[in-house]
Amino acid sequence: MLGWTGRIVLVLAILIALGYFMHEVWLRVRIIRRGKHDVKRWDRPAERLGYMIGRVGAQICAIKDRPFTGVMHAFVFWGFIFFTVATLNHVGGAFKSGFSLFGKNTFNDLWFLGVDVVAALTLIAVIALAVRRYIFKPAGITQPQPISRSPHSAIVLALIFGLMLTYLLNQGAEMILKGASFAAYMPVSKATAGLVAGMAPATLHAWNLFFWWSHILMVLGFLMFIPGSKHLHLLSGPVNIFFRSREPIGTLQPIDFEKTEQFGVSTLPHYQWKNISDFFACIDCGRCQDVCPAYATGKPLSPKVVMMSQRKHALHEARALVSGGEPSESIMNTWLTPDEIWACTTCGACMEACPVMNEHIPTLIDLRRNKAMMESDFPQELNAAFRGLETNANPWNMGHDSRTAWTDGLNVPIMSQAGEVEYLWYVGCAGSFDDRAKAVSRAVAQILNQAGVSYAILGLEEKCCGDPARRAGNEYLFSMMAMENVQVLQQYKFRKILTTCPHGYHMIKNEYKQFGGQFEVVHHTELIAELIKSGKLKVNQNGLDAVTFHDSCYLGRYNEIYQAPRDILQQLSGRAPVEMGRHHNKSFCCGAGGGRMFMEESLGTRINHSRTEEAAATGAKMVGTACPFCLSMLDDGIKETGITEKLQVRDIAQLVVEHLQS
Amino acid sequence: MNILVLIKQVPDTEATIKPGAEQKSIAEAGVKFVINPYDEYALEEALRLKEAQGGGKIKVVTVGPERAKQALRSAAELGVDEVLLLKTDTASLDGLAIAQVLSESVAKESFDLILMGKEAIDDGNMQVGPMLAELLDIPCLNVITKLTLSGRQVTAEREGDSGVEVLETSLPAVVTCQKGLNEPRYPSIRGKMAAMKMVIAEQTVTVSGDRAVVTGLQVPSARSGGKIVGEGAAAVPELIKLLHDEAKVI
Numbered sequence: 001m002l003g004w005t006g007r008i009v010l011v012l013a014i015l016i017a018l019g020y021f022m023h024e025v026w027l028r029v030r031i032i033r034r035g036k037h038d039v040k041r042w043d044r045p046a047e048r049l050g051y052m053i054g055r056v057g058a059q060i061c062a063i064k065d066r067p068f069t070g071v072m073h074a075f076v077f078w079g080f081i082f083f084t085v086a087t088l089n090h091v092g093g094a095f096k097s098g099f100s101l102f103g104k105n106t107f108n109d110l111w112f113l114g115v116d117v118v119a120a121l122t123l124i125a126v127i128a129l130a131v132r133r134y135i136f137k138p139a140g141i142t143q144p145q146p147i148s149r150s151p152h153s154a155i156v157l158a159l160i161f162g163l164m165l166t167y168l169l170n171q172g173a174e175m176i177l178k179g180a181s182f183a184a185y186m187p188v189s190k191a192t193a194g195l196v197a198g199m200a201p202a203t204l205h206a207w208n209l210f211f212w213w214s215h216i217l218m219v220l221g222f223l224m225f226i227p228g229s230k231h232l233h234l235l236s237g238p239v240n241i242f243f244r245s246r247e248p249i250g251t252l253q254p255i256d257f258e259k260t261e262q263f264g265v266s267t268l269p270h271y272q273w274k275n276i277s278d279f280f281a282c283i284d285c286g287r288c289q290d291v292c293p294a295y296a297t298g299k300p301l302s303p304k305v306v307m308m309s310q311r312k313h314a315l316h317e318a319r320a321l322v323s324g325g326e327p328s329e330s331i332m333n334t335w336l337t338p339d340e341i342w343a344c345t346t347c348g349a350c351m352e353a354c355p356v357m358n359e360h361i362p363t364l365i366d367l368r369r370n371k372a373m374m375e376s377d378f379p380q381e382l383n384a385a386f387r388g389l390e391t392n393a394n395p396w397n398m399g400h401d402s403r404t405a406w407t408d409g410l411n412v413p414i415m416s417q418a419g420e421v422e423y424l425w426y427v428g429c430a431g432s433f434d435d436r437a438k439a440v441s442r443a444v445a446q447i448l449n450q451a452g453v454s455y456a457i458l459g460l461e462e463k464c465c466g467d468p469a470r471r472a473g474n475e476y477l478f479s480m481m482a483m484e485n486v487q488v489l490q491q492y493k494f495r496k497i498l499t500t501c502p503h504g505y506h507m508i509k510n511e512y513k514q515f516g517g518q519f520e521v522v523h524h525t526e527l528i529a530e531l532i533k534s535g536k537l538k539v540n541q542n543g544l545d546a547v548t549f550h551d552s553c554y555l556g557r558y559n560e561i562y563q564a565p566r567d568i569l570q571q572l573s574g575r576a577p578v579e580m581g582r583h584h585n586k587s588f589c590c591g592a593g594g595g596r597m598f599m600e601e602s603l604g605t606r607i608n609h610s611r612t613e614e615a616a617a618t619g620a621k622m623v624g625t626a627c628p629f630c631l632s633m634l635d636d637g638i639k640e641t642g643i644t645e646k647l648q649v650r651d652i653a654q655l656v657v658e659h660l661q662s
Numbered sequence: 663m664n665i666l667v668l669i670k671q672v673p674d675t676e677a678t679i680k681p682g683a684e685q686k687s688i689a690e691a692g693v694k695f696v697i698n699p700y701d702e703y704a705l706e707e708a709l710r711l712k713e714a715q716g717g718g719k720i721k722v723v724t725v726g727p728e729r730a731k732q733a734l735r736s737a738a739e740l741g742v743d744e745v746l747l748l749k750t751d752t753a754s755l756d757g758l759a760i761a762q763v764l765s766e767s768v769a770k771e772s773f774d775l776i777l778m779g780k781e782a783i784d785d786g787n788m789q790v791g792p793m794l795a796e797l798l799d800i801p802c803l804n805v806i807t808k809l810t811l812s813g814r815q816v817t818a819e820r821e822g823d824s825g826v827e828v829l830e831t832s833l834p835a836v837v838t839c840q841k842g843l844n845e846p847r848y849p850s851i852r853g854k855m856a857a858m859k860m861v862i863a864e865q866t867v868t869v870s871g872d873r874a875v876v877t878g879l880q881v882p883s884a885r886s887g888g889k890i891v892g893e894g895a896a897a898v899p900e901l902i903k904l905l906h907d908e909a910k911v912i
Contacts, residue, residue: 263851373851383848391674391694399676401692460692476851 024227035273140286264369298604346594368473430628472595612637700779757789
């Protein structure tokens, strides 16, 4: 219990700290509120809350990709939770000796057993995290400079260390001064009591007061420090997880061209509020950067820098933003460069890895949209792709009337003459125009014919799904194509749409909904796996040597189809495929997503070479794919790195055809 | 500065061309039409000159049927000031006839610079530019890969097999554009949306179509693959025999 002077000082300190904290948090809330309203963030609140509590409480967010640091983080997190009550008791003790929020009961005793144990675990964790950060210096949290050179981590680690130490010493001293009645359930404090046991009562009392005041002042200092540092994540992180996107990774939202004159994002208020909230949730942990194919191959893009840089920008413009004014500068050029936003392959690895579920891809595409549609400023090569989509409905700008040339000599039914079918096969542009992918289309046709599947293609009514246009920021062109495609699809009778390209799969299944098209979509690997399982398709088992499988981003991370292609490979080779270092949800992009297929890769090293080397390192002689872009990129990678003797690449459908029982 | 850009609507470079009615014109069903690619360099150059000078007017004119409005709309997407269709259903091969129609229309206004592609990729005549200049009695710089304006002074470059020619003249002049002059831009979406609402002005014109006429169109026969006769000196007699008897070139 404190005297009156002590109490007044304490209350003033609390008011100042709390006031400053609220002021700084409210400033950021007001900045976020400058973003546009987004109805999609409030649906199913109970489910959102449950998900948030589970993910944060069990610390899945932190442990998932980095088990060791994640567990250390969990100690600190649980320390924080337990200490909320300890801190209230601590403050209450200033006014009433022995104040206890829970009263005196077993629950209270158990809670403080928890406090005692997590305080010790937190001390260990803080030391481990400091060693990791300052001795091992992992690139994810220390690069790139200068944006990741922040003294914040050192301050926070020191504060948490001090908090735990002063708490334990204070408890130890109290134990001696008041008799060791609570020693039984506070083993760690009992140990610290041993450290100060020999002191004269007056000295011990003075030290105790010192520990008490240092602890509470550190708590208040921490409170004031939080909003301006990346440690705001202990508030904004859970909030961000609550408001997460409930759609597949990387799904983009449409623009209502009737209602706006600004397409995409040039200045901060053009964003939806959640994009801005993401900037304040970023922790600089670098999980996204560690998995980014652009960053890994020396391109100027790092997903975390996209977040951190725009947070700096938002704070820089805070005065204008909260007073309802316009920022003094646009985001591009000062805060982010064109090379950064165009380097993204939209592979989704960053979003999959992000502990606070930030949405890097929609943010980058918003910036691309402004560049592409408002400023007509984009990599030169896209000009040809856009024109190709406009004139010939494919990004290679090949003559539209040759779209069905790949069917020559095969019996492939056309929808307009077929009547009702089970599968409308959407072949896609690659499968229609690219020589390597045309071979895959022919393989799929052969499989469908042999298994007696009822299907038809759209023929010349088929046009590009629009993925390259949308990912490259040309939403206007995409929306025209999507509307037209939905109309064409809706006039036919079929049960499901079959796609041979994961990009078409994702667009038709998840993004055409925005244009009124609700379709059930299957990928050819799913259908083939089912045909083999049901015995409609008979393959030679064990016909194939060791094989590895490259997960396509749009099939895997975007749509979580991992097993079907592996099941087929299992059937063909008699064993599970040899996995590369990065596979399933951690798979490494081939480099062609996000419209990158149609842009030059002039910065850094080549993404497809990196992936090809990883495939070759498995020792398998064959790498299977299920995406025409991946097929093309890996095939080029194999040829360019000169390992055609060691490794070959095929689509799963081609491998099946090679091992069909006649 | 007033710039006139003359464009032509032509079948897309990727379109499969088939002879149509009476084998005298191409079948248009299923064929996509675009702005003649060389005319796109002319459009881009006009836009760049206007931007560089911070003012001026760009008018785009084409001679063609109703469908040519689409080409004018594509030009309008880029942000030109005025477009005009000189409408005719006569598909004339006669460069002079087209040049005359254009010169009558153009003479009513005064242009400082007339830009157009060096040729249209469909008939490849390369005649309209020089003929129009002659009819208007102004200089013509042909097949230009670099254009610089300094006041009324025009300096242009033409790339040849053996080097670069540097040409000079003064405005007004006709300049026909070659690949390499610039990289045509992609229109902004605002430009596209504005162009959708634009009313395309048109005037009906008469083109004399009988001085040069198409008597027939034929699709070139498909290339057959090469033939390997043999290897080394032993194959020479057989090769000579085939070149003489079969290919009839020696």
